[in-house]
Amino acid sequence: MSTTSATSTTGVPSTPAPRAVLAGIPAYVPKPPAPPAEGPSHRLFLNENPYPPLPSVRKTIAQAAAQTNYYPTIHPERLTDALARRLDVPPEHLVTGPGSVGIYQQIGQALLEPGDEVVYAWPSFEAYPIVARMAGAVPVEVPLVDGVHDLDAMASAITPRTKAVFLCEPNNPTGTAVGTAELERFLDRVPGDVLIVLDEAYFEFYRSPNAPDGAELYRDRPNLVTLRTFSKAYGLAGLRVGYGVAQPAIAEALRKCAVPCGVGRLAEEAALTALRVEAELFERVERIVAERERMREALLGLGWEVLPSATNFLWLPTGEASESVAQEWERRGLLVRAFPGSGLRVTVGSPEANDLLITAAKEISPPAR
Template sequence: MTSRRPAYRLSANENPYPPLPSVQKILSSEAALVNRYPDRFATRLTESIAARHDVPPEHIATGAGSVGVLHHLLHAALRDGGEVVHAWPSFEAYPHLTEMCGGVSVPVPLRDHRHDLAAMADALSDRTKVVIVCNPNNPTGTVTSAAALNRFLERVPDDVLVVLDEAYREFVTEPGAPDGIEYHRDRPRLAVLRTFSKAYGLAGLRVGYAVAHEPVAARIRAASVPFGVNALAHTAAVVSLEAEDELMARVAELTAERQRVTDRLRATGLGIPDSQANFLWLPLGDRTAAFADACADAGVSVWTLDGEGARVTVGEPEANDIVVRVLSGLPGA
């Protein structure tokens, strides 16, 4: 059945707000210059990110979103093959990119919607080249505690590269949650991924980055496609980093809406894990398909994992309310 209502896309974890006003203003003027190639080395952006995180510019590698940077990282790490250990379900690009780069994906099941870091450590072998920790995890929104992460890192061999994928870090409100940038400072074999697609609302421009010690960052840059960050993305990201007050006000609105929707969905009786991202995980099991179909009929798209659950982006309040109504009317609610 095709809905005639306005379509709300709550399946892609996009920011429901348009780019920040200061970013929109600069994009209007910069658009007239796109007949020129961008800075191949994304110099201003690299320097801005380095200043923002108080790290050397040599620790930064940029690319087309954090997934683009991850692709370059895996291309560099898996040139001679090898395994990539990651949680599952987690970001669906991990196994895909691993296979594209000639590696073998080693998924480790979540435990209570969270990374089972002890099991992930057990899954490491002499063939492991990279282990990825998605924190907060996509699609469940859960965070790994600092204590658990510390124990895990102590077990990872020195020749394995640890990647902390922190695409949703700006939405984290849980006290004491680990900050990958701080973790990387004294860990030469740890790389952190961040993006401007989520909190900054620049998903359509495709710009992200890695923070890692110089040998790792240099290998990522060497494996990167030239001009990987286009001119508009470069400028928009630089201006976004300068608009901290605007950004945090927007993030506060989204996290408040996240809590409102969480409370209403839990009132239906469904056990929803605490999310520290801009989406919620609904563990619906065999009701997942029926829920997704009902949402589509009501004009809302959601992301699903067959037989396990649905991930729903925190979007416009009216879209979120439709999701609540659909879940409330679902058999078994």
């Protein structure tokens, strides 16, 4: 006899219960399609790199595609070695994952116990509350002040129950950065048994003598892991490769929790080539940074409020008007990201998309401050 739902011994229909913590994690809901725009649309909502892969990277991917019947290695050893040479660190200090979000899950599994507290700023990267909750840990959110990390308040939020601090430098979604001196002062205040995750997803776009370098800071800090990604500056978001650098005890724990073969063959080969042609890729980063400044100046000149950015996106604190302004841009094919009641995050796109955004900004009135 076949039934459509399982029945328990008492005759009551039942299904296996997911862990209770999942009730606090929102299910993924695909973004509803934007109203059709007149011309082509531009993706300015995910902080992606507007440039397609270089021919050399594409060639590597095509070559690797001929071998997808074979598993990759459990950990991407060649990429690990190449990163070790690039950063001048021992390979045992590295951990890789399917994007840096993959490494966050490894962090949750390797370090967080139910009831542990995880301190991070808010708004910041949206994965943070999910990672904490998924592990049964307690998120402790410390509000940004004027879009910037309040490091004193974050240090004060650390209690004996705190197990980890997630720090996004520069911060997503506000684009702001605290700089080396302030960051180091904060790191020195965090107890040694609290893991600090320094999220440097936008490291390559942060052009300042005051920009921290987590691959240096971790060297004398056994409680620090620095996370970086091939998704942004290296333009490989679609292939999913990220990495972390930490002292061996933490790096090994994180490697133990990696999904075996989690970095696929195409991803590893593309990342290896991207490292080889880094200079060419960084010319593009240079152009994105120049475009970021051009857009910011133009928007400021039109009366919009725009925070200084150390990333490949801009934050406009448009408050209650955020969704309606986003809709105005979307109607013109410019797909930006609204944070209801708070602001708009606009990725720096191609020069063409950025021009369109500036032109549209002339037609939409900036919300009153």
